[in-house]
Amino acid sequence: MTDQAQILPGTLDLLILKAVSLGPLHGYGVLLRIGQISDSALLIEQGALYPALFRLVRQGLLKASWGTSDNNRRAKFYELTAAGRKRLREEADGWNRLVTAMAAALATRPEEV
Amino acid sequence: MKLSAHFGVLAVKIFRRSEVSSELDEELRSHIAHRADDLERSGLPRAEAERRARIEFGGFQGYREASHEALGAHFLETLLQDVRFALRVLRKSRGFTFAAVVTLALAIGANAVVFGILDALVLRPLHVPHAENLWGIENTDGSGWQSYPNYLDLRDRNRSFEDLAAIKMTFVGLDTGNDPAPATGWATTGNYFDVLGIHPYLGRVFHAGDEHGPNSAPYIVLSYTYWHSRFQDDRSVIGRTVMLNKHPFTIIGVAPRDFGGTLLFIPAAFFMPIVNQEQVDGENILNARGINNREVFDMLGRLKPGVTPAQALRDLNSIHAQLEKTYPREVDHNTFTLGHPGLYVFARPAGAFVAGLMLLAGLILLAACANLGSLFAAHAADRSRELALRLALGSTRIRILRQLLTEAIVISLAGSAAGLLGSIALLRRLSTWQPFSQAPIQIPVTPDAKIYIVALLLALVSGFLFGMVPVRQVLKVNPYEVVKAGAGSRLGRRITARDVLLVFQISICAVLVTSSLVAVRGLVRGMHSNYGFDPQDTLTVGANLAMAGYVGDKIPAMQRRMYDALQTVPGAERVGLVNNYPPLVNTAANSENVFKDETRDFSQSNVAAVPFRFEISPGYLGASATTLLIGRDFTWRDDKSEAAVALINREFSSVLFGTVNNAVGRHFRLQDGTSVEVVGVVENGKYLSLTESQQPAMFLPVLQTPPSPLSTFVMRSHRDPEELAAAIRRNLRKLDQGLVLDTQTWKGLLDVVLFPARVATMALGVLGAMGAMLSITGIFGMAAYSVSKRLKELGIRVALGAHRREVLAAALGRAIKLLLLGSAAGLLFGVLATRVLASIVYQATPRDPLVLAGVVLAMVLLGLVATWIPAQRALSVDPMVLLREE
Numbered sequence: 001m002t003d004q005a006q007i008l009p010g011t012l013d014l015l016i017l018k019a020v021s022l023g024p025l026h027g028y029g030v031l032l033r034i035g036q037i038s039d040s041a042l043l044i045e046q047g048a049l050y051p052a053l054f055r056l057v058r059q060g061l062l063k064a065s066w067g068t069s070d071n072n073r074r075a076k077f078y079e080l081t082a083a084g085r086k087r088l089r090e091e092a093d094g095w096n097r098l099v100t101a102m103a104a105a106l107a108t109r110p111e112e113v
Numbered sequence: 114m115k116l117s118a119h120f121g122v123l124a125v126k127i128f129r130r131s132e133v134s135s136e137l138d139e140e141l142r143s144h145i146a147h148r149a150d151d152l153e154r155s156g157l158p159r160a161e162a163e164r165r166a167r168i169e170f171g172g173f174q175g176y177r178e179a180s181h182e183a184l185g186a187h188f189l190e191t192l193l194q195d196v197r198f199a200l201r202v203l204r205k206s207r208g209f210t211f212a213a214v215v216t217l218a219l220a221i222g223a224n225a226v227v228f229g230i231l232d233a234l235v236l237r238p239l240h241v242p243h244a245e246n247l248w249g250i251e252n253t254d255g256s257g258w259q260s261y262p263n264y265l266d267l268r269d270r271n272r273s274f275e276d277l278a279a280i281k282m283t284f285v286g287l288d289t290g291n292d293p294a295p296a297t298g299w300a301t302t303g304n305y306f307d308v309l310g311i312h313p314y315l316g317r318v319f320h321a322g323d324e325h326g327p328n329s330a331p332y333i334v335l336s337y338t339y340w341h342s343r344f345q346d347d348r349s350v351i352g353r354t355v356m357l358n359k360h361p362f363t364i365i366g367v368a369p370r371d372f373g374g375t376l377l378f379i380p381a382a383f384f385m386p387i388v389n390q391e392q393v394d395g396e397n398i399l400n401a402r403g404i405n406n407r408e409v410f411d412m413l414g415r416l417k418p419g420v421t422p423a424q425a426l427r428d429l430n431s432i433h434a435q436l437e438k439t440y441p442r443e444v445d446h447n448t449f450t451l452g453h454p455g456l457y458v459f460a461r462p463a464g465a466f467v468a469g470l471m472l473l474a475g476l477i478l479l480a481a482c483a484n485l486g487s488l489f490a491a492h493a494a495d496r497s498r499e500l501a502l503r504l505a506l507g508s509t510r511i512r513i514l515r516q517l518l519t520e521a522i523v524i525s526l527a528g529s530a531a532g533l534l535g536s537i538a539l540l541r542r543l544s545t546w547q548p549f550s551q552a553p554i555q556i557p558v559t560p561d562a563k564i565y566i567v568a569l570l571l572a573l574v575s576g577f578l579f580g581m582v583p584v585r586q587v588l589k590v591n592p593y594e595v596v597k598a599g600a601g602s603r604l605g606r607r608i609t610a611r612d613v614l615l616v617f618q619i620s621i622c623a624v625l626v627t628s629s630l631v632a633v634r635g636l637v638r639g640m641h642s643n644y645g646f647d648p649q650d651t652l653t654v655g656a657n658l659a660m661a662g663y664v665g666d667k668i669p670a671m672q673r674r675m676y677d678a679l680q681t682v683p684g685a686e687r688v689g690l691v692n693n694y695p696p697l698v699n700t701a702a703n704s705e706n707v708f709k710d711e712t713r714d715f716s717q718s719n720v721a722a723v724p725f726r727f728e729i730s731p732g733y734l735g736a737s738a739t740t741l742l743i744g745r746d747f748t749w750r751d752d753k754s755e756a757a758v759a760l761i762n763r764e765f766s767s768v769l770f771g772t773v774n775n776a777v778g779r780h781f782r783l784q785d786g787t788s789v790e791v792v793g794v795v796e797n798g799k800y801l802s803l804t805e806s807q808q809p810a811m812f813l814p815v816l817q818t819p820p821s822p823l824s825t826f827v828m829r830s831h832r833d834p835e836e837l838a839a840a841i842r843r844n845l846r847k848l849d850q851g852l853v854l855d856t857q858t859w860k861g862l863l864d865v866v867l868f869p870a871r872v873a874t875m876a877l878g879v880l881g882a883m884g885a886m887l888s889i890t891g892i893f894g895m896a897a898y899s900v901s902k903r904l905k906e907l908g909i910r911v912a913l914g915a916h917r918r919e920v921l922a923a924a925l926g927r928a929i930k931l932l933l934l935g936s937a938a939g940l941l942f943g944v945l946a947t948r949v950l951a952s953i954v955y956q957a958t959p960r961d962p963l964v965l966a967g968v969v970l971a972m973v974l975l976g977l978v979a980t981w982i983p984a985q986r987a988l989s990v991d992p993m994v995l996l997r998e999e
Contacts, residue, residue: 027140028147046148046169047176050141054183071150075143 026075217528220481257411273425316366395659441716486582521580529572623939629881645798684832689733744793765809912992924987
């Protein structure tokens with residue numbers, strides 16, 4: 001577990017949007033999906049997911065409906081709205097630009113200056 | 114989003130709160146179940162899996178609350194939740210809640226009552242349209258007295274007022290057939306209603322056009338209240354004729370419901386044109402301009418558009434200066450001021466007094482808040498375990514503070530509601546209270562919406578004030594330590610906020626106790642001081658002979674017959690007559706300019722003194738027990754055919770003649786130039802009010818002064834006043850069936866001059882008692898708390914052989930020290946604050962050893978009462994029990 005990283009503030013929303021964009025998920029499913037797509041490298045406390053989920057619903061980026069899970073339990077499923085999809089695109093672009101810039105900056109060698 | 118839609122959503126959210134909440138819970142539980150399923154699949158037993166799932170989930174309550182907020186759970190919803198929780202907590206600690214609510218109810222109630230009075234007397238304008246534009250014209254001394262001819266000149270020559278009206282009070286017998294009863298009338302100028310913009314409720318009012326010279330307009334307009342009580346709302350009274358002092362007047366209208374005239378204290382029963390005043394007063398005031406003929410009570414009017422009050426004053430003062438020049442003998446120097454009508458002379462003292470009360474009531478509230486603040490802090494300290502647990506379970510500090518604040522506000526709202534109910538009941542009673550049976554004086558307080566708003570504001574402010582006290586405490590709580598070590602085992606040695614609050618509160622209490630003792634002492638002195646007469650065993654018989662139809666020379670003849678008839682009343686020891694009122698009655702003494710005998714120019718600049726003027730009969734000095742220092746009393750031979758004579762008081766003789774012995778046989782002159790010989794000197798006394806400085810006074814024989822229909826006989830007798838009054842009535846009715854008599858004990862009449870001091874004493878007494886109670890509970894709370902927190906330490910001390918004294922010192926030393934500190938500070942402030950009282954209370958001096966001793970004694974007693982129970986508890990500590998328990 002030592003190579004797990006605390007996620008940066010503000011990135012949880014993006015991760016959730018990404019996870020849900022791959023198909024409707026219930027809360028626990030979102031958690032699993034984030035673990036899966038990040039190779040368990042990102043750590044979030046399980047309860048912390050819900051305030052974020054509800055915030056996204058309230059912002060109209062996600063919509064939720066009750067259904068039945070694979071475990072045959074009642075669960076609330078989340079999927080992206082059109083606004084959510086748009087937001088995901090924008091945020092991902094922004095994130096990628098930042099990562100590229102950071103990576104380039106950090107890869108700078110002395111002779112390149 | 115539209116606002117209404119927003120509220121709609123909000124409403125739905127609130128009403129569907131439980132639904133939302135259970136849905137949320139279900140979702141979170143579903144998450145944990147799914148996790149547990151996974152863990153179970155990995156090989157854990159179900160119970161262990163569920164436990165692990167819960168742990169991994171994190172602070173359930175915290176996330177639940179956070180989720181709720183993220184869902185858009187609004188301020189209001191959290192508030193409801195907080196309120197519910199607060200009610201639960203408060204229900205659990207009933208004693209605390211009760212103490213807090215009662216404290217606040219008293220404090221807020223006191224504030225609401227004082228505010229109600231302030232509102233009624235000072236803030237609220239009269240019930241007339243555009244009251245803010247209505248100005249009363251006041252003289253230098255704050256009164257409105259003016260002679261009628263002066264009024265006419267001011268009215269006709271000023272360029273600042275739309276119009277000027279004038280009023281005069283008149284007390285008449287009103288007879289609708291065969292039932293004469295006294296009534297307070299206002300003789301007003303014809304334009305009065307038009308100046309005010311008052312339209313009748315019924316019939317019509319009179320106008321300037323109705324006046325055609327003296328006694329030309331025999332009309333009256335009834336006030337609504339009087340119409341209601343005397344005529345039972347009979348609409349057919351319009352056009353009916355009633356007799357005012359035996360003269361026929363026609364009722365032409367009824368004034369609107371909430372209009373009782375332009376003087377708050379003395380509501381009018383009816384209004385009549387001032388040009389007809391001679392018929393009811395018996396003498397004509399319309400032509401005399403002299404300073405002794407200032408019969409117009411007040412002038413009032415509205416400024417023309419664009420004219421400022423300052424401009425109007427310049428205008429009025431220049432007219433008055435011209436009058437002064439034209440009539441140097443009649444018109445004295447004067448500078449006008451403008452004021453809003455309603456209270457007149459009383460405006461300033463009443464305003465100052467009520468403002469002072471407001472300040473004291475505010476202090477009470479502050480003290481109550483300080484008290485509750487420390488209670489609250491102690492309460493929070495006792496709950497530190499609970500708070501720590503909540504923090505540990507993931508609640509945020511903000512959330513907990515919000516919760517505590519909600520508790521504070523819930524308490525303060527409850528207290529405020531209780532206080533408001535009480536104060537409104539009190540104000541209602543106050544508004545129907547007639548403090549003096551013989552004078553139609555009322556205190557017109559009617560609680561309105563403003564008072565509710567004030568109470569609410571006070572509740573919120575005080576809730577915040579004392580609710581914020583434990584904030585620091587909560588922010589400092591370290592959940593880990595508290596849960597591990599148990600609550601509050603440490604008691605700080607440092608000076609805490611609670612200590613400061615307590616000292617503050619005790620000093621406020623000491624201020625209040627000091628002021629109330631000063632007031633009580635002043636009142637006692639006022640009641641037992643030397644008035645220059647002895648009101649004990651003295652009955653006064655007032656008769657307005659004008660009401661029975663006597664005018665001119667018939668008056669002295671009738672007075673003499675009444676005097677003789679009173680002499681024959683069984684039990685009568687001494688009898689005397691004084692025109693108008695005796696000294697200190699109804700605050701209605703006249704004064705007059707006098708000049709040195711050699712003066713020939715009787716203009717105002719040569720005035721030698723302005724003594725009070727009383728017109729008395731032979732025998733008055735004996736009946737009133739006024740000591741004659743030198744010379745002789747009047748006799749019935751001192752009449753118009755003899756040289757004018759006078760009795761003067763010691764002050765007068767020292768002002769004009771140097772010494773008492775010098776005075777007899779000397780002369781001085783009255784305003785009209787009459788040379789008067791001094792035949793005797795009497796002791797000094799009080800004449801108009803108890804707080805006045807020593808004033809000169811002169812007494813003239815009734816037979817040498819113009820007849821006055823208002824006659825007061827003074828009878829000294831040791832008989833029971835009730836029986837005596839009945840005997841007097843029998844004897845006087847034999848002379849004339851139509852006499853309207855008013856018998857009172859002189860002592861009873863002094864109520865009026867003692868009224869301000871009484872009210873001040875009562876009000877300060879109540880506030881002082883409240884302050885004392887608050888500090889008892891404050892000290893008690895502090896002492897009891899510190900004893901209970903240190904029981905273990907005390908037990909050890911006892912076990913180690915400490916003496917009772919040492920145990921007490923350890924347990925209560927701090928409380929006593931704080932008490933001493935607070936009392937000293939309070940006493941100091943109290944001494945400074947009582948200067949304010951000096952204008953109301955007779956001889957209000959705090960530098961009175963009795964008062965100082967009283968304050969110290971009171972504070973010591975308070976301390977004893979408050980620390981008694983905690984002290985007993987500390988002394989009864991049984992070390993064995995305590996040490997075993999821990």
